[in-house]
Amino acid sequence: MKPDTSPPSPLNPPSPSSPLIDGPERTALRSAVAALAKRHGSDGGTTDELWAEAGKLGYLGVNLPEEYGGGGGGIAELSIVLEELGAAGCPLLMLVVSPAICGTVIARFGTDEQKRAWLPGLADGSRKMAFGITEPDAGSNSHRITTTARRAPGGGWLLTGRKVFISGVDISDATLIVGRTEDARTGRLKPCLFIVERGTPGFSYRHIPMELAAAEKQFEVVLDDVALPAEALVGDEDAGLLQLFAGLNPERIMTAAFALGMGRHALAKAVEYARVRQVWQEPIGAHQAVAHPLAQAHIELELARLMMAKAAHLYDAGDDAGAGEAANMAKYAAAEAAVKAVDQAVHTLGGNGLTAEYGLAKLITAARVARIAPVSREMILNFVSHQTLGLPKSY
Numbered sequence: 001m002k003p004d005t006s007p008p009s010p011l012n013p014p015s016p017s018s019p020l021i022d023g024p025e026r027t028a029l030r031s032a033v034a035a036l037a038k039r040h041g042s043d044g045g046t047t048d049e050l051w052a053e054a055g056k057l058g059y060l061g062v063n064l065p066e067e068y069g070g071g072g073g074g075i076a077e078l079s080i081v082l083e084e085l086g087a088a089g090c091p092l093l094m095l096v097v098s099p100a101i102c103g104t105v106i107a108r109f110g111t112d113e114q115k116r117a118w119l120p121g122l123a124d125g126s127r128k129m130a131f132g133i134t135e136p137d138a139g140s141n142s143h144r145i146t147t148t149a150r151r152a153p154g155g156g157w158l159l160t161g162r163k164v165f166i167s168g169v170d171i172s173d174a175t176l177i178v179g180r181t182e183d184a185r186t187g188r189l190k191p192c193l194f195i196v197e198r199g200t201p202g203f204s205y206r207h208i209p210m211e212l213a214a215a216e217k218q219f220e221v222v223l224d225d226v227a228l229p230a231e232a233l234v235g236d237e238d239a240g241l242l243q244l245f246a247g248l249n250p251e252r253i254m255t256a257a258f259a260l261g262m263g264r265h266a267l268a269k270a271v272e273y274a275r276v277r278q279v280w281q282e283p284i285g286a287h288q289a290v291a292h293p294l295a296q297a298h299i300e301l302e303l304a305r306l307m308m309a310k311a312a313h314l315y316d317a318g319d320d321a322g323a324g325e326a327a328n329m330a331k332y333a334a335a336e337a338a339v340k341a342v343d344q345a346v347h348t349l350g351g352n353g354l355t356a357e358y359g360l361a362k363l364i365t366a367a368r369v370a371r372i373a374p375v376s377r378e379m380i381l382n383f384v385s386h387q388t389l390g391l392p393k394s395y
């Protein structure tokens, strides 16, 4: 068959996925979310309206159990939602945290009471939960976190510590805090998860000004002898690490989706511009020095999406260990692809790449977030070096 050489229409960017890979339901979800995002547009303002509408339509809780108001799907579905919102220029960062990490952890390990109290609200978006693991003195080394829960004399817990860069604390009803409890037998500290509701005495937060054009803000959180009821602990005190990774793998897969959406958004703008911008006889997109890097960016985004789909598939199938490696690799690949796509997109627009009108320059810092958080590029390379390749550790 002769290849179709007719120029693609600017209104018809490359299809983000084939129904043969996504299946009919996910394809329909992708189109429906893309349509909602298109209606909303990328105005850069508050995300409240979009959050509320996406919640009403069932998109925010697609991964949560049906009996608690969710869609009964998995991280594969939720990552499609975030990717499509991002591709339209209106990502919802809190999707990474509220339904993906907190919703998953509560659905998998919470008590019936915790599930009843939180999941319906997280699913329809009427309630939000932030997630706090990063500490100023631990950073990439989560094993060094020192936020500690002691048993209170009258029952319950007393939680003390400090967290940094916690997203969306101001708009969340609670924060899921990663702390540590002491093993009564060995005295060793074990990671544990606590739901700390906003307004609990001793829980305070301070805005950290960031050079990011995003609706969601980051905060330093101080926990000063925060008295929590026994029911604030999520899951089993002795299975903290396993439970934590049940939440961290979705976080990585969702960060990949965040990066992929942003990369696609930037690339689509650049392609549209390169098709029409003419400074010699041909549109600039006819120059291979302009076209090839855009083609490369597209290929790299597509490759990263395949790895994201693999990670989501493994995670949703219950293979936490297998999903760990794939989720790390997907996050790595998607962040690198997005940083490159954004950089090339800005360059393709020349001076316009730096104007507020085209809205691309602000993505330079936004794309870097995926390279740093929730786990940096170097820590993923460390993970793959040691866990996958079996190379010795230097630290």
Ligand SMILES: Cc1cc2nc3c(=O)[nH]c(=O)nc-3n(C[C@H](O)[C@H](O)[C@H](O)COP(=O)(O)OP(=O)(O)OC[C@H]3O[C@@H](n4cnc5c(N)ncnc54)[C@H](O)[C@@H]3O)c2cc1C
Binding pocket: 097, 131, 132, 133, 134, 135, 138, 139, 140, 141, 164, 165, 166, 167, 168, 218, 369, 372, 373, 374, 375, 376, 377, 378, 379, 382, 395
């Ligand atoms: C916009 C944004 C939102 C965030 N939201 C949240 C949130 O909601 N909740 C939350 O808990 N956290 C959040 N974070 C924090 C984020 O997860 C951390 O910034 C990240 O884990 C890195 O930690 P750090 O900043 O302390 O860097 P550090 O750990 O100090 O690392 C600094 C640099 O050193 C490198 N490095 C460190 N150790 C090694 C090593 N052994 N080998 C090689 N290189 C190394 C790192 O790769 C990095 O480049 C957010 C961060 C940002 C920027």
